[in-house]
Amino acid sequence: MIKIVHYINQFYAGIGGEEMAHVGPCKMDVIPPVSKAFTAAWKGEAEVVATIYCGDSYFAEQTDKALAEICELIKSVGGEMLICGPAFNAGRYGFACGNVAAAVKAQMGIPTLTGMYEENPGTDYKNKTIIVPTANSAAGMRKAVAAMAPLALKLAKGEELGPYYEEGYMYTGIRKNMFEEEIGAKRAVKMMLKKLAGEPFITEFPMPSFDRVAPNPAVKDISKATVALCTSGGIVPKGNPDHIESSSASHYGKYDIEGVMDLTEETYETAHGGYDPVYANQDADRVLPVDIMRDLEKEGKIGKLHRYFYTTVGNGTAVASAKKFAAEYSKELVADGVDAVIMTST
Amino acid sequence: MKLELGLIHVTDLQFGDVSKVEDHVVYINQEDIKNLILEDETIESVELHIAKPGESVRITPVKDVVEPRVKVSGNGGVFPGWTHKVDRVGEGRTHVLKGMACMTIGKIVGFQEGIIDMTGEGAKYTPFSQTLNFIMDIKPIEGLKQHDYEKAVRTANLKVSTFIGELARNVEPDEIEVYEHDNVLEGMKKYPDLPRVGYVLMLQSQGLLHDTYVYGVDAKQSLTTIIGPTELFDGAIVSGNCVSACDKNPTYIHENNPVITELLKEHGKTLNFVGVIITNENVYLADKMRSSDWSAKLCEFLGLDGAVISQEGFGNPDTDLIMNCRKIEAVGVKTVLITDEYAGQDGASQSLADATPEADAVVTGGNANVVIHLPKLDKVIGYTEYVDKIAGGWSGSLQPDGSIIAELQVITSATNEQGFNKLSAR
Amino acid sequence: MVKEIERAGLPIVHMCTVTPISMTVGANRIVPTIAIPHPLGNPKLTMAEEKVLRRGLVEKALKALETEVEDQTIFE
Numbered sequence: 128m129i130k131i132v133h134y135i136n137q138f139y140a141g142i143g144g145e146e147m148a149h150v151g152p153c154k155m156d157v158i159p160p161v162s163k164a165f166t167a168a169w170k171g172e173a174e175v176v177a178t179i180y181c182g183d184s185y186f187a188e189q190t191d192k193a194l195a196e197i198c199e200l201i202k203s204v205g206g207e208m209l210i211c212g213p214a215f216n217a218g219r220y221g222f223a224c225g226n227v228a229a230a231v232k233a234q235m236g237i238p239t240l241t242g243m244y245e246e247n248p249g250t251d252y253k254n255k256t257i258i259v260p261t262a263n264s265a266a267g268m269r270k271a272v273a274a275m276a277p278l279a280l281k282l283a284k285g286e287e288l289g290p291y292y293e294e295g296y297m298y299t300g301i302r303k304n305m306f307e308e309e310i311g312a313k314r315a316v317k318m319m320l321k322k323l324a325g326e327p328f329i330t331e332f333p334m335p336s337f338d339r340v341a342p343n344p345a346v347k348d349i350s351k352a353t354v355a356l357c358t359s360g361g362i363v364p365k366g367n368p369d370h371i372e373s374s375s376a377s378h379y380g381k382y383d384i385e386g387v388m389d390l391t392e393e394t395y396e397t398a399h400g401g402y403d404p405v406y407a408n409q410d411a412d413r414v415l416p417v418d419i420m421r422d423l424e425k426e427g428k429i430g431k432l433h434r435y436f437y438t439t440v441g442n443g444t445a446v447a448s449a450k451k452f453a454a455e456y457s458k459e460l461v462a463d464g465v466d467a468v469i470m471t472s473t
Numbered sequence: 474m475k476l477e478l479g480l481i482h483v484t485d486l487q488f489g490d491v492s493k494v495e496d497h498v499v500y501i502n503q504e505d506i507k508n509l510i511l512e513d514e515t516i517e518s519v520e521l522h523i524a525k526p527g528e529s530v531r532i533t534p535v536k537d538v539v540e541p542r543v544k545v546s547g548n549g550g551v552f553p554g555w556t557h558k559v560d561r562v563g564e565g566r567t568h569v570l571k572g573m574a575c576m577t578i579g580k581i582v583g584f585q586e587g588i589i590d591m592t593g594e595g596a597k598y599t600p601f602s603q604t605l606n607f608i609m610d611i612k613p614i615e616g617l618k619q620h621d622y623e624k625a626v627r628t629a630n631l632k633v634s635t636f637i638g639e640l641a642r643n644v645e646p647d648e649i650e651v652y653e654h655d656n657v658l659e660g661m662k663k664y665p666d667l668p669r670v671g672y673v674l675m676l677q678s679q680g681l682l683h684d685t686y687v688y689g690v691d692a693k694q695s696l697t698t699i700i701g702p703t704e705l706f707d708g709a710i711v712s713g714n715c716v717s718a719c720d721k722n723p724t725y726i727h728e729n730n731p732v733i734t735e736l737l738k739e740h741g742k743t744l745n746f747v748g749v750i751i752t753n754e755n756v757y758l759a760d761k762m763r764s765s766d767w768s769a770k771l772c773e774f775l776g777l778d779g780a781v782i783s784q785e786g787f788g789n790p791d792t793d794l795i796m797n798c799r800k801i802e803a804v805g806v807k808t809v810l811i812t813d814e815y816a817g818q819d820g821a822s823q824s825l826a827d828a829t830p831e832a833d834a835v836v837t838g839g840n841a842n843v844v845i846h847l848p849k850l851d852k853v854i855g856y857t858e859y860v861d862k863i864a865g866g867w868s869g870s871l872q873p874d875g876s877i878i879a880e881l882q883v884i885t886s887a888t889n890e891q892g893f894n895k896l897s898a899r
Numbered sequence: 900m901v902k903e904i905e906r907a908g909l910p911i912v913h914m915c916t917v918t919p920i921s922m923t924v925g926a927n928r929i930v931p932t933i934a935i936p937h938p939l940g941n942p943k944l945t946m947a948e949e950k951v952l953r954r955g956l957v958e959k960a961l962k963a964l965e966t967e968v969e970d971q972t973i974f975e
Contacts, residue, residue: 254821290899302820302898304839304881311811311892312731315781315836319809320743322834323668323779331897332814332835334828340902342927343910345967354961359900360938370861370868374717375815375842375880377867400716400864401788402756403680405619406937412953413940419950419957429961439900442788443717443864443882445817445842446924453900457907467964468904469957472915473935680936756935758916789917789935796919827923 129173129283132206133162134197134227136220140180148184148219152196154204155180161268165210168276173283177204183219186226194230201235208283213242213271214249216263221249229255238282242275245297253297257282260297292329300335352466355433357456359441359449360407360414360473361399362390373400374443379452381435381459389418401442402473414471433465441472474564475653476703479545479646483572486523486605494640497647499573501607501637509636510609510629515617519629522608522854524591529851531595532608534586534859535885536577536623536682536715538601538723539630541570541638544707552708554689555628556635562707568641574604574725575637577630578855579611581622581682586863587718587885588847588877595847598887600894601725608854609633623682627713631724652703652737654746657775664745668778671747671806672702672732673768673797674891677714677721677785678753684713685722685785687751693760697752697767699775702733710751714786717864719841719887720813722785726886731893732781732811747775752797754790761793769800783811784890787841791826802831813838813888814898818880838888839896841865841881849875901926912960914938918973928963929973932956 137147139161155178158166162175179200186193201209209231211224221243228239229252242259243249250258259278261271274295281288291298307314314331321328346352363371369380387394390411397407397414412418420432437456441449460468482497489500503521510519524530542551547565550557576589589601596602611629613622655663676685678693685692687700687710700709710727733749740746752768755761772780780801784794791812798808814824814837824840849872860871865882872878881887888896902925904911913926916938921929932938939953963974 300821302814302816302824302840304843304896304898307895307897310731310895311836311838311889311897312735313892314897315732315783315809315811315892316735316739316744318834318836319670319779319781319807320668320739322807322809323670323744328834330833330835331837331899332812332824334830334832334835335823335825337823337828337923337925338902339925340905340927342968342970343905343908346910346964349961349965352964354964357900357904372864372867373862374864374882375818375867400862402936403683404936405680406940406942409942410940410946410949413937413942413949416939416953416957419939419954422954423957423961428958443815443841443880445815445822447817447819447822449900450903453903454907457904457909460904460909461907465909468909468911469960469964470901470904470911470913471932471938472913472917472921473938756916757933758918758931761917761919789920792917792919795923826920 129207130176130205131173131208131210131283132201132204133165133175133178134209134211134224135161135178135180136223137180137182142180148182150182151185152179152181152193152200154200164272165276168272169280173280177206181223183223186223187219190226194227197227198231198235201231208237208279209239210275210279211241213261213275214247215261215265215267216244216247218248221247225249225252225256225258228252232256240275240279240282242271250297254300258297259295298333346467349429350427351430353431353433353464354429355460355465355468356415356417356420357437357468358415358471359439360471361397361440362395362407362411362415362438363398365394365396367398371398371440373398373440376440376444376448379437379439379456381437381456383435384417385434387417388421390415399440399442399473414473433463474701474703475651476563476706477566478650478706479566479568480571480648480650481568481641481644482647483570483605486573486607492640494644499570499637506633509632510611513625513629515614515621515625516629517612517614520610524606524608524854526591526603528591530591530854531588531850532576532578532854533588533857534578534855534863535589535718536579536581536586536626537630537712538574538576538725539634540574540725540728541634542708542728543568543638543642545642551635551638552631552711555631555711559688562709563701563704567707568644568646570638570641572605573607574601575607575630575634577609577611577626579626580856581619581626586715588883589885590847590850593848593850594845595884598881598884598896600886610855623713631711654702654737654740657747660745660747664741667745669747669776670736670744671750671772671775671777671780672736673750673752673780673782675782675784675793676751676753679756682714682716686711686713692753693755695753697750697764697771699771700749700751702737702749705730705733717841717882718885719882720786720838720890722891723886726889726891726893731891732783747777754785754793761796765793765796765800768797769804772801772806773804777806779807781809787813787815788826795827795829795832798832799829809834809836811836811890811892813890814840815842816840818842818844836892837898838890838894839898841888843881844878845881847877910964912963914956914960922971927968927971930956930960930963931973931975
């Protein structure tokens, strides 16, 4: 029998409502009805061996501490899997369920699953744990258990889940390669016929949405400002000393251009594999305008060109990697007193 | 328009004293090929190899792959604008040496080319692990510029493929496939109740190792236009690109365009296949705007109900794809896109550089960032010294024991965006 | 990357050819450039002409950095 731990909040534990939301994680002496419902659904293949509850406020206010305590409790009962909720449309409970499920999966390496309403803010964790959509209130409990239990059992047994639309969990956004029965062209023509006929079809790649960052205030006086050059066009010193990959770069380069007035064919080149490299290799200023910045510096049009430039190859590089590079070096830029940045892309 | 493809199933490929096709075996006299290739004075030398499915052989860096064909009746000759004069093709009969492929390797840019493994993990992903491969390793004369070297290698493969195809002229085909399509007026009269579907074929056109040619014309210098579906089966579109290797269309795939094949099969049954629109993916924004405007206009002029759009490559061409999608949907034509993904090695990142809500029907060739482990193989045809730098490789990709750890994008045609393969992602 | 640098509190201008991608991914100050393989150059011109062209683009970028924006803006 697979040992499964169940995480719920103070309300489902029968401790109380909002007035008891401050209580810390605790293992229940008696398995509550909501946990028993799961055990029943697993028909002897698995059971809830322990139910842990935590007050929603306690969790939200001291998340790290609560998580450590929860992990400890799971270990103490030898839990092989964790299920959380369902949280329906309760915001803080959903946040706790998503967070606990994601953290336990990452830290303890055991499978986790939760359930909640599609608009619950806790669904932000759907790329870090499996989340099953539920109704928006506890009236949907029976259906939620029926949807969550079989998926939990599969995960507990170490089986791979099928695609989200077949198994009924929320789209995780984690892309996994697989072989289809038919070639892509045939799948495309079939999808076209369905779309034209107004029949339902499932896209193989749901379009992403991109987040936004508000613009920073303008530079007051550019003639006093230190300006840094950055590029995703892969400009590197000749010979690519740090071996930045021509595609799907794993790192970025930081190069000192103190005293460099012009990028020449003999000294700089591009490591980028995604475009015709001939022009950038002839004159890397065509991608990273060091020559112009030096002129402007001499003429007092800008305060200073920052001593280092940062570079990587955008070609086939995961957005998450690019994000990480920039998050890292932008800290250095701020620490070095840079006032503004010019980023060039190819 | 009607084109018959006479397929001759090739069961073996060998070097021999006389170049010929006999009992399904293709024999090649090495001198014939060398003489042909060395006609080009920019080529210093050439080495020839054969690789067969299941052999422990790695081929790299691969430039282009071509299927040998010959036109036995009807107008024109294969690869118009290259090995035959510019003349309309796509009608009559063409013989195909099915099951073999001619491929070129060489050190043009080095890091912008692909790997083909004939066995093991890599073989699962490339369609060319299943073909009998005739390989030409071409070395240029000292000091030849990259652009000229690329052209020499591309032309050499077309010449050799034409020569080998010619050997099949008088061979009785094992199988005849008939592809027929109607002009706009006939199609409308014959199938008034079927949905009118077109195909927007996007061609990579971004410079060295990123170009495509239509009847000899560099696609970046052309406006979006219309081409007959069967013209491609006679080599009207030729590839000059191979980076990243996984999602560029070798000439072989243009000759066997799977979307056209599927649409022709359905023509008159479930849909009315109206035509093929070819458009480019240029490096100037104005070109991208103009070309995608034109794709949408042509879809509108043809009165289409739906259009399948296939991309070539990734990165900035994602924008061409999205522009095509948005503008074509805006004129009331429903779209299905075929692309591939760069979702990071863990699959958690954004797959495309651009996006739009109208793109609600997408077929994917898989995530090209996935890391694969290619075992050491007994024989390497070509040069593995580029593996660390190849698009999809990294410093240390080539292991001391000769195996390779790299991203799927190093494998020729692994995530093809014309939908040539079964690989997908969810 | 542009967004991360913006998030760190530095005003940033993105110089790129494919401005629609820059818009989609969320750059706020955008200066369109010449072509993908040579955003800040044009090999058809002489070196001197190219430098004039490049200087014009860089000056436009600096101008963008000095301009307050509320929303994503392309500085044509």
